[in-house]
Amino acid sequence: MIRSITQQKPLEEIDELLKGLGRVFLIGCGTCTTLTHTGGEPELSTMRENLTGVGKLVTGQVVVPVACDNLTGEIIKDYGGQIDQANVLLVMSCAFGVQTIASQLKKMVVPALNTMFIGKETGMGRFNEICTQCGTCIIGETGGICPVTSCHKGLVNGPCGGTDKGKCEIDSNRDCAWTLIYNRMKELGRLDSIKKFQKPRNHHGEPMPGRVDLTEKTQEATAK
Amino acid sequence: MVSSFKKALDSGKFIVTCEVAPPKGTNLEKTIHHIEMLKDKVDAMNLTDHQSSVMRFPSLGAALLVKELGGEPILQMTCRDRNRLALQADLLFASSRGIRNVLCLTGDSVILGDHKQAKSVFDLDSSQLVATIRTMEKGKDLGGSDLDGGVSFCAGAIVTPGADPLEPQLIKFEKKIEAGAEFIQTQAVYDLDKLKNFMEYAGQFPAKILAGIILLTSAPMARFMNKNIAGVNVPQYLIDEMASAPKGGALKKGIEIAGRMIKKIHDEKICDGVHIMAIGKEELVPGIMAEAGLV
Numbered sequence: 001m002i003r004s005i006t007q008q009k010p011l012e013e014i015d016e017l018l019k020g021l022g023r024v025f026l027i028g029c030g031t032c033t034t035l036t037h038t039g040g041e042p043e044l045s046t047m048r049e050n051l052t053g054v055g056k057l058v059t060g061q062v063v064v065p066v067a068c069d070n071l072t073g074e075i076i077k078d079y080g081g082q083i084d085q086a087n088v089l090l091v092m093s094c095a096f097g098v099q100t101i102a103s104q105l106k107k108m109v110v111p112a113l114n115t116m117f118i119g120k121e122t123g124m125g126r127f128n129e130i131c132t133q134c135g136t137c138i139i140g141e142t143g144g145i146c147p148v149t150s151c152h153k154g155l156v157n158g159p160c161g162g163t164d165k166g167k168c169e170i171d172s173n174r175d176c177a178w179t180l181i182y183n184r185m186k187e188l189g190r191l192d193s194i195k196k197f198q199k200p201r202n203h204h205g206e207p208m209p210g211r212v213d214l215t216e217k218t219q220e221a222t223a224k
Numbered sequence: 225m226v227s228s229f230k231k232a233l234d235s236g237k238f239i240v241t242c243e244v245a246p247p248k249g250t251n252l253e254k255t256i257h258h259i260e261m262l263k264d265k266v267d268a269m270n271l272t273d274h275q276s277s278v279m280r281f282p283s284l285g286a287a288l289l290v291k292e293l294g295g296e297p298i299l300q301m302t303c304r305d306r307n308r309l310a311l312q313a314d315l316l317f318a319s320s321r322g323i324r325n326v327l328c329l330t331g332d333s334v335i336l337g338d339h340k341q342a343k344s345v346f347d348l349d350s351s352q353l354v355a356t357i358r359t360m361e362k363g364k365d366l367g368g369s370d371l372d373g374g375v376s377f378c379a380g381a382i383v384t385p386g387a388d389p390l391e392p393q394l395i396k397f398e399k400k401i402e403a404g405a406e407f408i409q410t411q412a413v414y415d416l417d418k419l420k421n422f423m424e425y426a427g428q429f430p431a432k433i434l435a436g437i438i439l440l441t442s443a444p445m446a447r448f449m450n451k452n453i454a455g456v457n458v459p460q461y462l463i464d465e466m467a468s469a470p471k472g473g474a475l476k477k478g479i480e481i482a483g484r485m486i487k488k489i490h491d492e493k494i495c496d497g498v499h500i501m502a503i504g505k506e507e508l509v510p511g512i513m514a515e516a517g518l519v
Contacts, residue, residue: 153304153344153349154346155346155349157351157399158393158396159387159392159393159396160350161382161383161387161393161411161455162332163392163393163454164387164454164455165388166388166389169454170335178392179389182389182391182395194395195395195398195399197351197399197402199352200356200366201347203347
């Protein structure tokens with residue numbers, strides 16, 4: 001299952017973001033940040049202690065089931081009084097949740113986490129970014145491994161000269177995508193596929209910010 | 225107009241190129257000194273492009289300087305810092321000022337350099353940059369529009385014969401040559417038997433191959449390269465030889481080793497030439513060439 005992978009911001013940065021905001025309501029998420037131990041019940045309790053330690057008043061806290069779900073606003077309404085008393089919501093979900101909450105409540109929101117990437121749990125407690133949603137998928141030619149995402153430089157014609165012993169030049173704990181791709185294609189007997197020269201990529205398969213509206217298509221079809 | 229470097233490549237003579245690193249700042253004294261010292265001794269000199277992702281005076285500016293001083297520049301261009309618009313624009317400018325040789329590189333990661341938070345580009349890769357040059361030579365840009373005034377370059381690229389694993393590297397190498405690379409400079413090589421094996425394969429392609437020679441300055445420096453530079457392997461006997469040098473004599477020993485290797489590559493016709501990287505000690509290049517019997 002895909003997950004939004006987060007990391008807590010340094011406490012100094014959170015303090016800075018909360019400067020002058022004395023009363024805080026804490027929101028966590030029961031899905032991704034619970035899984036990554038960055039915004040579940042235990043992390044909210046630790047954050048509460050930290051905040052109390054620096055003289056903040058925590059008016060209340062809640063871990064919503066799925067912070068990015070549009071129902072989150074409804075669920076939080078039960079905490080209306082505690083939220084009203086606070087002058088800021090400190091949100092320990094990914095930025096999808098933070099933005100959902102910000103759009104539903106007329107309240108200042110501060111993210112306690114940095115959203116690192118949309119990833120996959122590849123082992124117990126291990127998460128990897130395997131797709132960057134570029135809009136121009138080429139993994140049909142690379143054995144189902146994405147070089148745009150898995151290669152640090154996003155190279156589509158083979159490895160750079162920095163790869164060593166199957167690892168990436170920026171970190172010997174990271175696999176070189178092109179070694180993985182080569183090994184898989186060799187195993188499949190399809191090395192010819194990666195010998196094909198790839199033209200410069202279209203970096204605007206979907207211009208940022210991505211937008212799809214299925215109802216537009218339905219309307220067009222109806223009009224015809 | 226064909227570059228003097230291209231003419232030298234085509235002549236079949238043994239090629240010698242070297243590197244000149246632009247300064248960190250505007251003080252060009254040392255760079256000019258190196259250019260003047262080397263311009264008549266080597267066939268061409270590479271101007272490095274923010275080598276190791278450390279911000280410096282631009283390779284394009286330094287290539288222009290070489291040109292102004294009467295030397296033959298090889299403009300190094302990495303894909304790290306510029307998208308296809310900027311790369312093509314710089315190629316137009318280079319061409320307009322008589323710079324005729326380009327070495328196309330991917331570029332090190334920004335993370336390894338001195339501006340670790342900078343955005344990296346990699347809009348094109350090195351093989352696509354070679355192909356871009358060939359497209360522009362046909363009077364078109366990558367967008368398909370006509371160029372008013374064309375370009376002409378001798379395009380090159382690099383390969384790491386000691387890469388581990390080697391096969392993916394060779395796939396890229398062949399793409400670079402298919403895209404139109406006319407010369408290939410290799411990552412530093414020290415084991416000439418392995419180089420011979422590599423040349424049995426690489427020699428079948430139309431590009432000229434220049435063996436990369438990095439001057440060893442001490443035994444610890446050799447060990448450092450083995451540990452930290454991808455695809456570089458200084459054999460133990462050379463490290464021992466460096467370590468055996470008398471106190472203060474390591475550099476002399478390094479020059480001797482580099483000279484000896486170049487002489488062997490030349491005498492046994494292992495490669496089409498050499499690319500000498502003295503890493504900031506460019507003033508030693510003439511000494512290395514003398515040791516190799518090339519001057």
